[in-house]
Amino acid sequence: MTVRVLVADDQDLVRTGLSMILDAQPGIQVVGQAADGHAAVELARRLHPDVCLVDIRMPGLDGIEVTELLAGRGVPDPMAVVVITTFDLDEYVHGALRAGARGFLLKDAGPELLVQAVHAAAVGDALIAPNITRRLLSTLAAREPSKRRTQPIDPLTDREEEVLALVARGRTNAEIAADLFIGQTTAKTHVASLLAKIGARNRVEIAMWAYDTGRVGD
Amino acid sequence: MTVRVLVADDQDLVRTGLSMILDAQPGIQVVGQAADGHAAVELARRLHPDVCLVDIRMPGLDGIEVTELLAGRGVPDPMAVVVITTFDLDEYVHGALRAGARGFLLKDAGPELLVQAVHAAAVGDALIAPNITRRLLSTLAAREPSKRRTQPIDPLTDREEEVLALVARGRTNAEIAADLFIGQTTAKTHVASLLAKIGARNRVEIAMWAYDTGRVGD
DNA sequence: ACCCCGCTCCTCCCAACGGCCGAGGAGGGT
DNA sequence: ACCCTCCTCGGCCGTTGGGAGGAGCGGGGT
Numbered sequence: 001m002t003v004r005v006l007v008a009d010d011q012d013l014v015r016t017g018l019s020m021i022l023d024a025q026p027g028i029q030v031v032g033q034a035a036d037g038h039a040a041v042e043l044a045r046r047l048h049p050d051v052c053l054v055d056i057r058m059p060g061l062d063g064i065e066v067t068e069l070l071a072g073r074g075v076p077d078p079m080a081v082v083v084i085t086t087f088d089l090d091e092y093v094h095g096a097l098r099a100g101a102r103g104f105l106l107k108d109a110g111p112e113l114l115v116q117a118v119h120a121a122a123v124g125d126a127l128i129a130p131n132i133t134r135r136l137l138s139t140l141a142a143r144e145p146s147k148r149r150t151q152p153i154d155p156l157t158d159r160e161e162e163v164l165a166l167v168a169r170g171r172t173n174a175e176i177a178a179d180l181f182i183g184q185t186t187a188k189t190h191v192a193s194l195l196a197k198i199g200a201r202n203r204v205e206i207a208m209w210a211y212d213t214g215r216v217g218d
Numbered sequence: 219m220t221v222r223v224l225v226a227d228d229q230d231l232v233r234t235g236l237s238m239i240l241d242a243q244p245g246i247q248v249v250g251q252a253a254d255g256h257a258a259v260e261l262a263r264r265l266h267p268d269v270c271l272v273d274i275r276m277p278g279l280d281g282i283e284v285t286e287l288l289a290g291r292g293v294p295d296p297m298a299v300v301v302i303t304t305f306d307l308d309e310y311v312h313g314a315l316r317a318g319a320r321g322f323l324l325k326d327a328g329p330e331l332l333v334q335a336v337h338a339a340a341v342g343d344a345l346i347a348p349n350i351t352r353r354l355l356s357t358l359a360a361r362e363p364s365k366r367r368t369q370p371i372d373p374l375t376d377r378e379e380e381v382l383a384l385v386a387r388g389r390t391n392a393e394i395a396a397d398l399f400i401g402q403t404t405a406k407t408h409v410a411s412l413l414a415k416i417g418a419r420n421r422v423e424i425a426m427w428a429y430d431t432g433r434v435g436d
Numbered sequence: 437a438c439c440c441c442g443c444t445c446c447t448c449c450c451a452a453c454g455g456c457c458g459a460g461g462a463g464g465g466t
Numbered sequence: 467a468c469c470c471t472c473c474t475c476g477g478c479c480g481t482t483g484g485g486a487g488g489a490g491c492g493g494g495g496t
Binding site for chain 3: 378401403407408
């Protein structure tokens with residue numbers, strides 16, 4: 001049950017350093033090393049390691065592109081990729097996580113964190129360095145403050161919620177009627193109720209409200 | 219430079235257990251314990267601990283409400299709150315993080331993780347349990363895949379971008395015309411171009427597209 | 437000089453939308 | 467029994483939206 005790891009970093013010292021740290025750990029075995037992105041992808045596909053530890057700055061393919069290829073959406077057999085970098089840049093973090101990374105570390109992190117991140121990735125979990133997590137949380141929180149802003153006013157009925165979802169998806173009254181097996185008149189009635197309750201002037205404002213309150217688009 | 223911690227949990231055994239784990243740690247001192255939400259808030263405000271460790275399930279105020287009061291937006295002197303729970307529910311996680319938590323742990327986590335989370339919170343960082351991070355990442359990734367999905371097709375002109383923004387905000391053609399100092403006919407022309415370029419069937423779909431591609435709502 | 441493109445504006449037409457009125461039936465609460 | 471809410475549906479009517487034409491003007495590129 002040892003975790004098989006592939007280490008990819010273009011700096012020889014860093015790469016061997018990381019490998020030694022991991023290899024010294026019981027339960028972890030470094031099965032391959034790569035010095036550039038292309039080699040990393042090729043090795044990963046050949047060795048099928050449990051976890052790939054990849055640096056962002058690499059010649060050829062950078063770490064994010066490697067992650068995209070190994071763990072991105074649409075990849076048939078996604079692998080666990082932990083991204084590591086020297087530079088604490090938001091674009092790196094977002095890029096890596098969007099690409100499907102199962103972990104993100106800075107090189108100034110301690111060895112314990114590295115080991116924990118590898119183990120977490122191996123079992124399908126993900127570990128992000130605490131100093132990065134903090135900023136991630138603030139952007140995360142800033143992104144969804146709503147849900148209370150315009151909500152206090154109204155309890156929507158079940159039917160209205162259904163209609164709301166359809167309106168917010170751009171369906172016409174006729175389509176809504178067909179989807180819900182009701183007459184268009186009824187569909188119009190529900191839409192009218194929504195307009196009144198939400199205080200919207202047209203269905204686009206209904207859609208906006210749905211997005212802002214998180215009822216759609218999540 | 220010891221970290222002063224407040225532990226809040228309604229279960230006596232768990233609370234004292236957590237306290238003992240932390241107190242046994244060099245550099246960490248438990249300065250207070252609370253068995254319900256109200257006591258936690260009151261104690262926290264009196265003792266000003268460096269980190270508050272709060273359970274979610276508590277009588278009176280639950281952990282999320284406590285977090286909101288101690289670290290929420292609008293709080294003058296926000297404190298570092300680490301939330302801990304037995305139940306791995308998405309609503310808990312989102313609620314806690316939105317409330318301003320600087321950490322999130324499950325009770326089945328190891329003592330090391332707890333200690334690391336406290337230290338991270340103390341210095342302003344945040345640590346989230348790996349098994350939670352993983353799901354957090356997937357919802358995070360699912361939320362912003364766009365920006366590429368429907369974009370490849372069309373370069374919008376400057377004017378169209380302006381009209382797009384207004385359409386997505388629910389303005390009528392007449393209002394758009396007034397805002398941009400153009401005739402409504404022209405406004406309609408731009409909207410028609412948008413419909414064609416984006417492939418939308420009505421202005422709600424234009425608004426949807428605007429939200430999905432991140433041109434509005436960020 | 438030319439053409440292409442973006443911005444502007446026009447007309448005609450019909451479907452969709454939204455406001456306004458009313459009304460009946462099912463279900464829960466008192 | 468009564469009331470109240472929700473869901474269902476009808477008609478009328480003015481406004482808005484969206485499709486299909488065409489057209490003039492200015493700037494940049496060849």
